[in-house]
Amino acid sequence: MVHARRRSERLERTPISMTTMSGQQFTERGITSLDKIQNFAPNISFGNVASNSGVANAAAVFIRGIGQTDFSFGVDPGVGMYVDGVYVGSAVGSVLSMVDIADVSVLRGPQGTLFGRNTIGGAVSVSSLTPNETLSAKADVKYGTANRINVRAFVNTPVAKNLYANFSVGSFMQDGYVNAPYQKNARSLGNQDSRVFKGALRWNPIEKLDIVLRGDWSRDRSNGAPFVTTGVMSPATMITINNANAGGTLNNCSGSGCYNSRYFSKNTNYGTSPDFSNLTSWSTSGTIDYHLTDYIDLKSITAYRKSLGKFAQDRDASPIGINAVYDNYAEKQFSEEFQINGRVLHNRLHYAAGVYYFSQSGQDLNPTNFYLLSLQSGGYFHDTNYAAYAQATYDVTSKLHITAGVRYTEDNKSFTPNQYYTSGRAPYVTIPPGTRIVPYQTYHNNNARWTPMVNVAYQVTHELMAYATFSQGFKGGGFTQRLTNIAAAPPSFRPETVNSFEGGLKFYGLNHRLRISAAGFYTFYNDVQLLVADDTNIGPYYTNAGKARIPGFELESQYAIGDGWTAIGSIGMTDAHYTKLNGGVQGLTLSSPFVLVSKWTANLGLAKKIDLGKAGTLTPRVDATYRSRYNANLNAIPYAQLMQPKYITVNMSARWVSESGRYNFMVGLDNATNEKFMAWGSYSGSFGNIQKSFDRGRQWYIQGGVSF
Numbered sequence: 001m002v003h004a005r006r007r008s009e010r011l012e013r014t015p016i017s018m019t020t021m022s023g024q025q026f027t028e029r030g031i032t033s034l035d036k037i038q039n040f041a042p043n044i045s046f047g048n049v050a051s052n053s054g055v056a057n058a059a060a061v062f063i064r065g066i067g068q069t070d071f072s073f074g075v076d077p078g079v080g081m082y083v084d085g086v087y088v089g090s091a092v093g094s095v096l097s098m099v100d101i102a103d104v105s106v107l108r109g110p111q112g113t114l115f116g117r118n119t120i121g122g123a124v125s126v127s128s129l130t131p132n133e134t135l136s137a138k139a140d141v142k143y144g145t146a147n148r149i150n151v152r153a154f155v156n157t158p159v160a161k162n163l164y165a166n167f168s169v170g171s172f173m174q175d176g177y178v179n180a181p182y183q184k185n186a187r188s189l190g191n192q193d194s195r196v197f198k199g200a201l202r203w204n205p206i207e208k209l210d211i212v213l214r215g216d217w218s219r220d221r222s223n224g225a226p227f228v229t230t231g232v233m234s235p236a237t238m239i240t241i242n243n244a245n246a247g248g249t250l251n252n253c254s255g256s257g258c259y260n261s262r263y264f265s266k267n268t269n270y271g272t273s274p275d276f277s278n279l280t281s282w283s284t285s286g287t288i289d290y291h292l293t294d295y296i297d298l299k300s301i302t303a304y305r306k307s308l309g310k311f312a313q314d315r316d317a318s319p320i321g322i323n324a325v326y327d328n329y330a331e332k333q334f335s336e337e338f339q340i341n342g343r344v345l346h347n348r349l350h351y352a353a354g355v356y357y358f359s360q361s362g363q364d365l366n367p368t369n370f371y372l373l374s375l376q377s378g379g380y381f382h383d384t385n386y387a388a389y390a391q392a393t394y395d396v397t398s399k400l401h402i403t404a405g406v407r408y409t410e411d412n413k414s415f416t417p418n419q420y421y422t423s424g425r426a427p428y429v430t431i432p433p434g435t436r437i438v439p440y441q442t443y444h445n446n447n448a449r450w451t452p453m454v455n456v457a458y459q460v461t462h463e464l465m466a467y468a469t470f471s472q473g474f475k476g477g478g479f480t481q482r483l484t485n486i487a488a489a490p491p492s493f494r495p496e497t498v499n500s501f502e503g504g505l506k507f508y509g510l511n512h513r514l515r516i517s518a519a520g521f522y523t524f525y526n527d528v529q530l531l532v533a534d535d536t537n538i539g540p541y542y543t544n545a546g547k548a549r550i551p552g553f554e555l556e557s558q559y560a561i562g563d564g565w566t567a568i569g570s571i572g573m574t575d576a577h578y579t580k581l582n583g584g585v586q587g588l589t590l591s592s593p594f595v596l597v598s599k600w601t602a603n604l605g606l607a608k609k610i611d612l613g614k615a616g617t618l619t620p621r622v623d624a625t626y627r628s629r630y631n632a633n634l635n636a637i638p639y640a641q642l643m644q645p646k647y648i649t650v651n652m653s654a655r656w657v658s659e660s661g662r663y664n665f666m667v668g669l670d671n672a673t674n675e676k677f678m679a680w681g682s683y684s685g686s687f688g689n690i691q692k693s694f695d696r697g698r699q700w701y702i703q704g705g706v707s708f
């Protein structure tokens with residue numbers, strides 16, 4: 001049962017392309033991080049990308065080729081992240097550690113007529129466990145590769161009559177895997193050091209009224225993102241990093257100032273400037289559900305979230321001091337959403353409507369050091385978003401259902417850049433310290449859009465449904481946050497939009513043993529917002545690159561084979577390509593690949609539940625994931641050096657559960673094929689260096705748990 005359309009429906013009767021996994025399914029696979037959803041849902045990429053800073057927890061989510069790699073306040077995510085109905089406005093801290101998850105749903109395509117915030121590419125919706133009247137508890141401990149120690153505990157308890165609470169805590173620790181000999185205490189990069197605390201209180205004073213208060217606190221203290229330098233592509237800019245090497249070439253120069261292959265590595269970062277990532281965030285929300293009548297439900301969702309962080313990165317990964325960045329980050333958001341859901345005309349018309357307000361503000365100040373100069377980039381921001389939406393489904397007959405929806409959005413962004421030069425090395429740089437890069441004033445980028453949706457669904461037989469959907473999506477404009485060259489104003493860009501066409505089939509039969517979902521789509525993507533760089537500027541810039549077309553399909557299946565055997569699998573194709581590029585765009589051609597988007601994704605899982613009688617059950621499991629090649633480069637060029645070849649990862653595990661269900665034990669091997677694929681990559685056009693971050697590779701673990 002799913003609630004994708006604000007009412008309880010069977011998955012196979014919901015005319016939406018979506019993947020849903022329960023918290024129990026994640027537990028059975030030994031998964032403790034939200035980004036692993038990409039291994040089970042087609043046409044989604046869920047990366048943890050350091051982007052243009054050293055942050056170690058920043059989600060880069062793409063669905064059907066549409067997403068965003070940067071957490072910059074100047075640009076919105078292409079995929080909306082929702083936790084218990086609340087939109088999470090920043091990618092920072094969005095790679096959630098799982099401690100009390102009820103389920104996770106991936107909804108593909110624009111979702112604006114049912115969600116508070118406009119979401120152009122799709123949505124990832126996370127639901128936490130809701131307090132109830134049953135006293136229960138569970139806990140588990142995992143130990144594995146590189147001193148991995150994960151501890152989780154959860155308690156649900158009645159407090160008083162009609163008052164219930166739950167609490168959860170998680171600690172996630174693991175050593176790093178990229179050597180950093182010149183860092184303080186020679187700390188390895190890529191470690192995990194995070195804590196999570198969550199709590200919820202549910203009050204049901206009368207039968208018609210339900211109030212849930214939630215709160216959480218998390219802290220992440222990482223040594224830094226696990227990146228290395230693997231090459232230099234522009235030797236002309238680097239052959240004379242100090243005067244002693246004047247006239248030399250990239251690979252035959254000598255001396256401490258020569259930036260060459262001595263610093264290239266796949267497992268060692270030679271940087272001497274700080275690499276670290278510290279983030280603390282907390283949030284609270286209140287959800288009020290009022291069952292006004294048997295036909296009308298009212299809901300209010302009020303939420304507040306705050307994050308504070310400091311991140312640093314030595315971007316050349318060498319002792320020379322070519323480029324080091326720092327982020328002083330602070331963000332807070334407030335949102336309010338009122339919803340009404342109901343049914344009329346003898347239950348033939350179901351409707352949902354709402355109004356939404358979102359306010360986000362904060363700062364991201366970026367002290368940046370280059371070899372010849374230093375500056376402060378970044379600034380202060382304030383975004384507001386107003387929306388109203390409505391959607392209704394009319395049952396023309398018992399088999400034919402027509403849905404229509406519309407959304408109105410106002411998206412207003414304000415940016416106050418606090419950007420100036422702090423020092424320069426004479427005689428190469430003569431700009432006086434304190435010189436403003438852009439005037440210190442507030443700039444605005446305001447936009448508004450109507451976006452409709454129409455869906456037709458037909459129940460062909462009791463087991464088979466067919467549907468077709470047209471929907472529009474919209475993502476507001478914004479600003480380039482990080483600047484280095486003097487300009488009259490920070491570069492801005494327009495909104496991007498999509499027109500999406502989708503058709504699908506859903507089947508549930510063979511005595512409820514087989515479920516199949518299939519969908520085909522064609523997306524017209526206009527005014528694509530893209531992060532690009534060129535050889536004449538230091539740093540990446542956002543622009544409306546042009547137009548694109550994205551055809552593709554998804555096929556998912558779950559099959560209860562029998563005798564304890566179950567199989568799940570999916571395959572997805574996203575054929576994203578540009579059809580028009582604007583004249584000012586550099587470094588792109590019509591054949592340029594999209595970032596972090598594989599044309600083909602697939603997964604296959606097989607499990608066997610073995611009944612051991614009074615000794616309980618044993619479930620061996622194998623899950624394989626395939627991704628075709630993708631461009632890991634965030635800044636457009638050079639593709640050949642930053643293309644990740646196709647790869648397959650295989651996870652294997654065996655889980656034992658006692659007869660009573662109270663005790664469980666698990667052993668597992670993740671990435672058994674030891675694939676060291678690129679999680680992300682970056683190219684600096686000004687300095688010519690290529691950064692890459694690789695997966696840790698093969699990991700083993702053991703886990704034990706208890707519940708009652």
